[in-house]
Amino acid sequence: MSIDGNGLNIDRYLFGSGYSIGLSLSSCNSLSLHWGDCADMVALQRKFYKQKSKFQFQLMGLRKDMEWVRTKEVHIRSDDNCIFTMTLMDIFEMLLKQSHTVSVVAFSPDTMVSVNGVDGPYRPFVAHDWFSYHSFQAYVYQRLLIGKLNVRKFRLRTDVVLSCLLDDNDKFEIRLKQLSNLGFLFYCKNGDDYHQISQASKFYVQINLDDLIGLQHCVSVNDVRSFVSGLEQELFTSDKEEHLIEVDLSAIAFDERQLASREYIFIPYCAFKAQDNKDVGISTMVNKLLGNLEVAIRDMVDKYYGEHGLEDVE
Numbered sequence: 001m002s003i004d005g006n007g008l009n010i011d012r013y014l015f016g017s018g019y020s021i022g023l024s025l026s027s028c029n030s031l032s033l034h035w036g037d038c039a040d041m042v043a044l045q046r047k048f049y050k051q052k053s054k055f056q057f058q059l060m061g062l063r064k065d066m067e068w069v070r071t072k073e074v075h076i077r078s079d080d081n082c083i084f085t086m087t088l089m090d091i092f093e094m095l096l097k098q099s100h101t102v103s104v105v106a107f108s109p110d111t112m113v114s115v116n117g118v119d120g121p122y123r124p125f126v127a128h129d130w131f132s133y134h135s136f137q138a139y140v141y142q143r144l145l146i147g148k149l150n151v152r153k154f155r156l157r158t159d160v161v162l163s164c165l166l167d168d169n170d171k172f173e174i175r176l177k178q179l180s181n182l183g184f185l186f187y188c189k190n191g192d193d194y195h196q197i198s199q200a201s202k203f204y205v206q207i208n209l210d211d212l213i214g215l216q217h218c219v220s221v222n223d224v225r226s227f228v229s230g231l232e233q234e235l236f237t238s239d240k241e242e243h244l245i246e247v248d249l250s251a252i253a254f255d256e257r258q259l260a261s262r263e264y265i266f267i268p269y270c271a272f273k274a275q276d277n278k279d280v281g282i283s284t285m286v287n288k289l290l291g292n293l294e295v296a297i298r299d300m301v302d303k304y305y306g307e308h309g310l311e312d313v314e
Contacts, residue, residue, distance in 0.1 A: 010044075023035075026235065032159075033156055036140070037157070042145075042151045069089050074087065074115055112124060156179045156290065158179060158235070162206055166196060173189075174193070175187040175188075183269050197249075205245055206240075206244050247272060252268075
């Protein structure tokens with residue numbers, strides 16, 4: 001079943017792939033949409049989750065992963081060398097601030113964790129690289145499906161490597177991972193880069209906003225695919241000095257307590273400044289793109305309900 005002119009086959013996307021797979025909007029996956037980032041698609045997934053019909057096969061993988069999350073024991077060693085046991089489910093609930101059963105003091109920077117047994121080996125808890133990201137995804141998506149987790153505002157995922165420049169002319173790479181209504185989410189490959197950015201006096205991101213100017217006029221999935229496929233280089237990337245945009249570091253909320261092997265940095269659009277210190281208008285362009293695509297997806301889902309005789313999901 002395909003939707004007129006929008007380029008999205010809902011059956012194929014929702015039921016022909018794993019629950020963690022996103023809908024690619026470009027050949028190199030530089031832009032994608034995941035059902036968990038769209039309220040209308042989450043509602044449709046909940047419908048089939050409750051019915052346990054055609055969605056049942058896809059849920060087999062999710063249920064298997066969740067059973068492991070519920071039963072997997074993790075051993076925590078506090079900074080006073082006390083050891084206690086929790087399940088991975090307990091820890092995930094804490095990470096999402098849904099459980100207050102364990103004191104935050106127990107998870108200081110010196111807290112260690114073992115997933116291999118009480119005898120270790122132990123690793124720093126704050127690193128968050130000791131558990132499987134896939135398991136955490138399973139937990140999040142299952143909570144979404146049963147209505148225990150609020151649906152986030154519509155957003156797009158990306159996987160684009162951009163160049164950055166610090167005040168000492170030190171260049172390195174950073175990954176753009178997400179476009180939301182409020183800002184960009186970036187990924188640093190290690191804690192050192194995160195720390196350098198947090199301590200810098202000047203920070204620049206090299207991003208081609210001309211691509212965003214074009215994307216804001218896309219009103220369907222097909223429009224986005226056509227635009228991205230017509231670019232001469234990867235989306236948002238540039239080697240031109242004119243595309244270096246200064247970032248107001250005071251607008252970023254850094255968390256120095258969690259300098260792990262990888263770090264995410266959220267940069268609000270208002271932090272990007274032109275040479276005359278004026279807002280460069282990223283927020284307006286991104287929100288226009290997100291608004292257009294959210295309407296297009298909603299129209300597709302509504303049509304899907306009508307064609308399959310489904311009632312709207314509460």
